[in-house]
Amino acid sequence: MRPTSLSRSRFFRTALFGAAALVAGLLVDTVPGRAAEPIRIGELNSYKSQPAFLDPYRKGMQLALDQVNAAGGVLGRPLELIARDDGGNPGDAVRAAEELVTREKVDLITGTFLSHVGLAVADYAKRRKVFFLAAEPLTDKLTWSDGNRYTFRLRPSTYMQVAMLLPAATAAKRKRxxxxxxNYEYGQSAAETFKTLLKAAQPDVEIVAEQATPLGKIDAGAVTQAIADAKPDAVFNVLFGPDLARFVREANTRGALDGAFVVSLLSGEPEYLDPLKDETPAGWVVTGYPWYAIPTPEHKAFLDAYQAAYGDHPRLGSIVGYTTIKSIAAGIEKAGSTDTEKLVAAFSGLAVDGPFGPFTFRASDHQATLGAYVGTLGVKEGRGVMLDPVYVDGASVLPSDAETAKLRPAAD
Known part of the structure; x- marks a missing residue:
């Protein structure tokens, strides 16, 4: 029987629909990158309150993202960064993390600068079973007493950086x-670690003055005078940023530290050293980042790429931001997935190549063995520099796995 006009119409519509579906399927399969969903990295930090460190940090992250994505991404997928400001406040940080996880559907979270903020986000990661790479917070609690299965840390901790300065402190043979x-988690942690390690190495030392100042609100005149009145022959400083600049200027004006031997955390980092210019306190032994004096191929490649991208020299924040993204990319590649449990397994013992050379994330406490430079401050051509800087491998100043087990009770 010959088909009716209605049946012919149905036939042609069915054929046309099938052809259209086939073409659509072919387009999805053949358009480059169409099927590759990005890997979404949630990042939160104190951008407004700590711009000296975090503006370079953001640039370092972007440089690494550009490099990774230009090379094809990770697992054939591009990396996408979704950032939020945490306000420098633990409560705001947790709310930002929750927004990133629930609304933005990120695959993992990273970042934080201030130690008490990092601890709050680490606790959130533990409760929500979300992978968290803490980029900058330094408190020892993050990987030891308050450590957890889902939190890893990149930067050298307060313990590590104090231990890097301890040989100089004990060699000076100062008693007072x-x-x-x-006066917040980072400063308190650093001070307690220094007292513990120094007294273990030199039992006869005396702590003749302790000045715990409100973050960002130091009364530099009163603080330096109180120190001068105590007549110490050595000083351990943990101030940074504008507080450090005010402290140094008042100490210079009053001669408050004349004759005292000074060891100082972070003061060789360009973020805090550059603003001092010719007021830089010569002779301080510091941890920092002498970008102008690192001849290794790894660092030269990073330095050249950074200066080409931004027309400026890097800061320590640049190194941390860059290495954070490189670590995440390496971890996802090793895991073969963005699944949280697979990332935890992959980061335990993960080896990463960075601008300071290779380092690993220890399985025992999730602390990276990334090191820092130790040197003595001086002034050259009107600006502060680190003289004779030496790189200290983070692995050399960390406790053994057996000792770590005592510091990290039931972390997992």
Whole structure:
């Protein structure tokens, strides 16, 4: 029987629909990158309150993202960064993390600068079972007493950086020490670690003054005078940023530290050293980042790429931001997935190549063995520099796995 006009119409519509579906399927399969969903990295940090460190940090992250994506991404997928400001406040940080996880559907979270903020986000990661790479917070609690399965840390901790300075502190053979530090988790942690390690190495030392100052609100005149009145022959400083600049200027004006031997955390980092210019306190032994004096091929490649991208020299924040993204890319590649449990397994013992050379994330406490430079401050051509800087491998100043187990009770 011959088909009716209605049946012919149905036939042609069915054929046309099938052809259209086939073409659509072919287009999805053949358009480059169409099927590759990005890997979404949620990042939160104190951008407004700590711009000296975090503006370079953001640039370092972007440089690494550009390099990774130009090379084809990770697992054939591009990396996408979704950033939020945490306000420098633990409560705001947790709310930002929750927004990133629930609304933005990120695959993992990273970042934080201030130690008490990092601890709050680490606790959130533990409760929500979300992978968290803490980029900058330094408190020892993050990987030891308050450590958890889902949190890893990149930067050398307060313990590590204090231990890097300890040989110089003990070699000076000074007995009367004064301490000055910002009165929040990072400063408190650094001060306690320094006292513990120094007294173990030199039992006869005395702590003759302790100045714990409000973060960002130091009364530099009163603090330096109190230290001068205590007549110390050595000082351990943990101040950074504008607080450090005010402290140094008042100390210079009053001669408060004349004759005192000074060891100082972070003061060789360009973020905090550059603003001092010719006011830089010569002779301080510091941890930092002498970008102008690192001849290794790894660092030269990073330095050239950074200067080409931004027309400026890098800061420590640049190194941290860059290495954070490189670590995440390496971890996802090793895991073969963005699944949280697979990322945890992959980061335990993960080897990463960075601008300071290779390092690993320890399985025992999730701390990276990334190191720092130690040197003595001086002034050259009107600006502060680190003289004779030496790189200290983070692995050389960390406790053994057996000792770590005592510091990290039931972390997992």
């Amino acid at each position: 020490w004064a301490l000055v530090y910002p």
